[in-house]
């Protein structure tokens with residue numbers, strides 16, 4: 001079963017390379033929706049983590065390596081291990097690190113089989129834990145890989161009602177209007193998520209309970225991303241939408257006095273972060 005999911009990701013990352021979708025890292029001024037989302041996820045994660053020198057960090061399911069590369073650039077003394085079971089993902093992540101002349105260790109392994117050579121101050125993942133079927137086993141394993149006082153931050157995108165539900169019709173319309181059908185790996189219901197892989201239906205509360213039950217000193221959740229994904233849009237239209245998203249964030253920050261304007265209520269959120277301290 002796991003092998004089947006691996007093949008889905010291999011195809012997805014191979015296609016990303018051929019469609020120039022293999023680097024979405026920006027530090028400011030995002031132009032497309034993926035860049036906008038990841039910049040905001042990365043900013044929140046960077047604002048939460050301990051900034052101790054020489055932190056040993058592991059990213060699980062690193063994909064393009066976007067989050068680790070963002071954190072490495074802002075925290076140069078951190079040591080990064082990036083792990084993914086997709087060889088294509090590891091190849092892309094390596095290429096992205098080389099382009100910015102940053103170093104890291106790349107590990108091609110399945111999280112279920114991974115035998116770490118060291119323990120970590122910080123373990124992160126983005127868009128991975130919702131695809132893990134035996135979550136209790138993996139949370140326990142990750143906890144054993146953490147140093148004392150170590151921390152985990154996981155961005156999780158479960159199957160849930162969110163702002164996306166109001167815009168699926170729009171994505172369907174553009175899918176049929178668009179001549180070149182990009183991102184074939186997206187599911188044909190929302191056009192916002194990877195299809196053909198396991199995705200959890202657990203609520204953010206249920207995810208949090210699983211961490212709490214494993215005996216972390218502290219664990220909490222943060223609901224994030226009140227914006228829908230729009231796919232198959234002409235690039236100029238997508239750039240315009242990103243501008244609107246940015247304006248909404250400014251409004252949320254200054255009009256509604258939100259310190260972290262990407263944070264939102266559970267009804268609208270596309271994702272949540274689980275923060276757990278050992």
Ligand SMILES: C[S@@+](CC[C@H](N)C(=O)[O-])C[C@H]1O[C@@H](n2cnc3c(N)ncnc32)[C@H](O)[C@@H]1O
Pocket residue numbers: 002009060061062063064065066083084085086089109110111112125126127128131194
């Ligand atoms: C939705 S992608 C997210 C990629 C990246 N973290 C990002 O946010 O762009 C999920 C990633 O997790 C990896 N993955 C899924 N299951 C895995 C497993 N059991 N072991 C290692 N990597 C896994 C996939 O290959 C894929 O790169």
